[in-house]
Amino acid sequence: MPQLPDVSGHWGEFGGRFVPEALIAALEELDAAHTKAMEDPGFQAEFAKLSTEYGNLPSPLYYAERLSGEAGVDIWLKREDLNHTGAHKIRNVLGQALLTKRMGKTRVIAETGAGQHGVATATAAAYFGFECTVYMGEEDTRRQALNVARMQLLGAEVVPVTTGSRTLKDAMNEALREWVATVDDTHYLIGSVGGPHPFPKLVRDYCRGIGDEARAQILDRTGKLPDIVAACVGGGSNAMGAFTAFLEDDVKLYGFEAGGDGYDTGRHAATITAGDIGVLHGARTYVLQNEDGQTIESHSISAGLDYPGVGPEHAHLAATGRAAYEPVTDAEAMAALEKLARTEGIICAVESAHALAGALRLAPGLESGTTVLVNLSGRGDKDMGTVVDYFGYGNAEGKGDK
Amino acid sequence: MRSAEAFAKCKAEGRAALVGYLPAGYPTLADSIKAIDTMIENGADLIEVGLPYSDPVMDGPAIQKAADLALREGFRTKQVFEVVKAVSGRVPILVMTYWNLIERYGVDAFARDFKAAGGAGLITPDLIPDEADEWIAASDEHGLDRVFLVAPSSTEERIIATVAQCRGFVYAQSVMGVTGARSATSAAAPGLVERTRAHTDLPIGVGLGVRSGDQAAEIAAYGDAVIVGSAIVNCYLDAPDIPTGHQRLAELTADLAAGVRR
Numbered sequence: 001m002p003q004l005p006d007v008s009g010h011w012g013e014f015g016g017r018f019v020p021e022a023l024i025a026a027l028e029e030l031d032a033a034h035t036k037a038m039e040d041p042g043f044q045a046e047f048a049k050l051s052t053e054y055g056n057l058p059s060p061l062y063y064a065e066r067l068s069g070e071a072g073v074d075i076w077l078k079r080e081d082l083n084h085t086g087a088h089k090i091r092n093v094l095g096q097a098l099l100t101k102r103m104g105k106t107r108v109i110a111e112t113g114a115g116q117h118g119v120a121t122a123t124a125a126a127y128f129g130f131e132c133t134v135y136m137g138e139e140d141t142r143r144q145a146l147n148v149a150r151m152q153l154l155g156a157e158v159v160p161v162t163t164g165s166r167t168l169k170d171a172m173n174e175a176l177r178e179w180v181a182t183v184d185d186t187h188y189l190i191g192s193v194g195g196p197h198p199f200p201k202l203v204r205d206y207c208r209g210i211g212d213e214a215r216a217q218i219l220d221r222t223g224k225l226p227d228i229v230a231a232c233v234g235g236g237s238n239a240m241g242a243f244t245a246f247l248e249d250d251v252k253l254y255g256f257e258a259g260g261d262g263y264d265t266g267r268h269a270a271t272i273t274a275g276d277i278g279v280l281h282g283a284r285t286y287v288l289q290n291e292d293g294q295t296i297e298s299h300s301i302s303a304g305l306d307y308p309g310v311g312p313e314h315a316h317l318a319a320t321g322r323a324a325y326e327p328v329t330d331a332e333a334m335a336a337l338e339k340l341a342r343t344e345g346i347i348c349a350v351e352s353a354h355a356l357a358g359a360l361r362l363a364p365g366l367e368s369g370t371t372v373l374v375n376l377s378g379r380g381d382k383d384m385g386t387v388v389d390y391f392g393y394g395n396a397e398g399k400g401d402k
Numbered sequence: 403m404r405s406a407e408a409f410a411k412c413k414a415e416g417r418a419a420l421v422g423y424l425p426a427g428y429p430t431l432a433d434s435i436k437a438i439d440t441m442i443e444n445g446a447d448l449i450e451v452g453l454p455y456s457d458p459v460m461d462g463p464a465i466q467k468a469a470d471l472a473l474r475e476g477f478r479t480k481q482v483f484e485v486v487k488a489v490s491g492r493v494p495i496l497v498m499t500y501w502n503l504i505e506r507y508g509v510d511a512f513a514r515d516f517k518a519a520g521g522a523g524l525i526t527p528d529l530i531p532d533e534a535d536e537w538i539a540a541s542d543e544h545g546l547d548r549v550f551l552v553a554p555s556s557t558e559e560r561i562i563a564t565v566a567q568c569r570g571f572v573y574a575q576s577v578m579g580v581t582g583a584r585s586a587t588s589a590a591a592p593g594l595v596e597r598t599r600a601h602t603d604l605p606i607g608v609g610l611g612v613r614s615g616d617q618a619a620e621i622a623a624y625g626d627a628v629i630v631g632s633a634i635v636n637c638y639l640d641a642p643d644i645p646t647g648h649q650r651l652a653e654l655t656a657d658l659a660a661g662v663r664r
Contacts, residue, residue: 008532016533018533020459021551021553021555022578024530173457173458173459177580180580181578278505279501280502281457281459282528289502291506292479292507293455294455294456
């Protein structure tokens with residue numbers, strides 16, 4: 001099997017660099033720095049030390065006994081929700097921040113949807129003493145005011161984006177525009193496995209610890225590989241992080257996309273399921289777009305999955321059939337979130353609940369004893385507002401039912 | 403009409419060319435045609451017609467806003483051919499577009515229909531030659547100009563590779579930043595033009611930031627074409643009504659045209 005991506009960042013027809021020439025020099029510098037870092041034991045040691053002592057990694061692998069009993073299959077949860085800042089995203093930002101330091105840059109910019117990647121970036125910037133600016137859709141700054149406050153507390157500047165649909169994709173546009181103008185001293189600390197080469201590869205390399213750890217942990221605990229690995233997919237960083245270690249194994253990989261109100265309603269963020277190839281934010285991949293190629297707004301109860309594109313490596317895994325991608329609706333995800341809370345005492349992120357819901361949906365068709373590894377990519381504290389709105393909780397006199 | 407013809411005429415007159423940009427469908431479909439006519443009548447030597455796109459990462463606020471308005475009014479890609487057909491014949495008409503719109507239409511199909519409408523070529527701000535095999539083949543097949551960008555950050559190696567694939571002219575992005583009228587033009591531009599000229603005989607157009615005849619004259623001293631976009635869009639964005647916008651555009655174009663003749 002040839003090494004993917006190729007030197008110009010392509011997985012088959014996907015990936016590449018669809019950006020202004022003005023950014024190419026910076027992308028080449030980044031690619032060279034990353035390639036060198038990956039081969040440098042010093043970088044690896046520093047990354048490992050930081051991950052352990054600061055990031056609280058490796059994250060535990062947890063056998064969800066009561067949930068497994070109900071589902072009729074063995075469900076193992078990779079507890080990324082226990083990481084510093086509450087999600088897998090700390091892996092990506094620590095890796096990229098270390099790289100920023102090595103490139104001699106002193107400022108980072110980032111895009112954020114719900115604010116999780118923004119908070120993680122602001123955290124790493126505080127740790128390393130970088131200046132930090134986060135672009136966030138104006139709509140999202142209102143919906144996620146607590147995360148805006150977190151970023152500000154950490155010393156970052158949050159810039160509300162008022163163009164287009166005022167959400168994640170527009171924040172990404174604005175970050176790219178800002179990067180063109182400040183590329184000399186600024187690193188664009190992208191939040192997922194999307195964007196122009198080398199970002200998809202680089203973010204995957206920093207997140208792949210999820211799967212590397214889980215593979216060793218489950219072999220240690222059960223003596224065999226899992227039958228299935230499941231993860232949620234927005235841009236797809238936690239899923240690539242979980243999948244990469246298993247790509248060469250006889251393990252089924254499932255990515256669960258945000259089905260929103262239901263795929264058939266057209267109000268969703270199920271980019272791969274929709275199956276239209278296009279170019280967005282610097283890469284050729286699957287894109288939610290209209291007949292003319294104008295980007296369509298995505299919809300999901302989960303801000304972290306609410307994005308009309310997807311990382312190009314996922315597009316490749318889907319096109320080649322190596323991984324299966326299916327939509328999970330808002331309702332299925334919220335039901336899974338509640339079930340996990342009540343069977344295991346774990347409140348996960350709405351994003352991660354999509355992975356769990358997908359796994360629970362597969363369960364009845366699986367043989368008993370099947371091992372399903374679910375990446376619990378983040379914790380649910382940030383989603384309590386959504387939970388309150390959705391279930392109507394928050395009133396102590398109520399009975400706690402919908 | 404191809405770009406080379408316009409550049410030859412300007413060269414014979416011993417001056418730089420004036421290139422005016424406007425998104426198709428802005429301020430309305432009919433008025434975008436009228437605006438382009440206005441630019442041609444007042445001295446524009448080439449026209450860039452923009453294709454409005456939902457995610458214009460290279461554009462500043464003015465062009466973003468114009469594109470957004472055109473899309474909200476229901477602009478469709480195929481309508482660009484109406485615009486091109488209506489204005490072609492007098493000066494070369496190029497389309498400047500983000501790449502997804504062309505891929506979606508079909509690269510060869512777009513080249514064919516655009517040529518049939520009288521178009522000269524494409525300027526592709528987010529397509530670098532490295533990713534352009536299909537477009538290079540289609541533009542050869544249909545005889546269209548192919549304008550790629552060079553930037554202050556471009557290495558020597560990339561300038562060489564980029565100009566080798568250009569036809570018509572080379573677009574020098576003069577500032578590291580998005581489109582937008584600026585009071586001062588770029589200090590990096592003369593150096594970039596000089597570095598580019600070392601590797602090509604093609605004319606070099608300089609874009610991003612020009613808003614006055616004085617700035618146009620400054621750029622005309624070293625560039626072969628002065629490209630103006632946001633300042634043109636601003637004629638309409640800032641105007642109380644469209645007729646006033648047309649009038650302001652006529653005055654601006656005349657000022658710019660005088661600038662390239664100084």
